[in-house]
Amino acid sequence: MQLALYQACFGVVLLPKHAHNARRLQPPMLQPIPGLQFFEEQHRYCYNGEWLAHNVSDIVDMDMTPFKRSMIAKYKDGEDGWAVRGKTIHDWCEGWLNGKGPETPEKWKDWIEALRDEKFFEGAETLATEYRVVDPAKSCAGSLDFLLRKNGTVYVGDLKTVSSKKAVSGRKFCDVQLGAYASMLARQGVYAEMAVMVVVGPEKVKVIEQSVGNCLEAWEKAYGVFQAKQPQF
Numbered sequence: 027m028q029l030a031l032y033q034a035c036f037g038v039v040l041l042p043k044h045a046h047n048a049r050r051l052q053p054p055m056l057q058p059i060p061g062l063q064f065f066e067e068q069h070r071y072c073y074n075g076e077w078l079a080h081n082v083s084d085i086v087d088m089d090m091t092p093f094k095r096s097m098i099a100k101y102k103d104g105e106d107g108w109a110v111r112g113k114t115i116h117d118w119c120e121g122w123l124n125g126k127g128p129e130t131p132e133k134w135k136d137w138i139e140a141l142r143d144e145k146f147f148e149g150a151e152t153l154a155t156e157y158r159v160v161d162p163a164k165s166c167a168g169s170l171d172f173l174l175r176k177n178g179t180v181y182v183g184d185l186k187t188v189s190s191k192k193a194v195s196g197r198k199f200c201d202v203q204l205g206a207y208a209s210m211l212a213r214q215g216v217y218a219e220m221a222v223m224v225v226v227g228p229e230k231v232k233v234i235e236q237s238v239g240n241c242l243e244a245w246e247k248a249y250g251v252f253q254a255k256q257p258q259f
Contacts, residue, residue: 150176
């Protein structure tokens with residue numbers, strides 16, 4: 027019943043499995059939400075002509091310490107910074123998941139080859155990448171990295187890049203973030219069953235899966251705490 031609902035939502039049928047390291051076969055993609063725009067420079071979302079008050083990162087990062095924020099800022103820029111690393115690898119992954127066979131930048135080859143060889147992606151169909159989602163009632167929006175279907179199960183996923191093999195193991199699961207995306211997808215009638223975080227470093231990948239239900243609970247709890255901290259007018 028649930029699988030039939032997914033097929034009705036996406037307007038697609040299941041395709042045969044295909045090799046994850048070859049050019050990928052693609053079903054029709056989930057269409058963008060009308061009226062939802064993202065402005066990268068301001069890192070803000072606009073929906074139906076009105077600016078939204080929050081993005082998912084505001085809630086996820088609400089308890090971040092000043093020291094951690096300063097460390098993130100310190101290592102952001104430069105040719106080895108996390109900003110260029112993250113953008114380059116995310117861009118490659120998006121192209122790969124969409125069957126475009128993108129070139130591999132030499133500098134990040136060890137990260138990208140590890141992703142290409144990761145078995146989680148084997149046989150998975152891509153339903154959306156870099157997809158914008160919104161909850162107008164919360165005046166909040168975000169962008170999920172990928173939505174996949176594998177063996178009849180729909181996964182909402184996030185890709186994290188880290189600088190070293192050691193850092194791969196230490197990355198904490200992003201349940202609040204993925205719960206936000208799953209909640210906003212559900213508002214469209216798109217129901218993910220599983221959430222997955224893929225952490226990639228040089229020559230190493232870690233895949234962590236969790237029930238979407240657990241992530242939804244984490245999101246609602248975090249949003250409640252966030253709202254309680256907002257000034258009252």
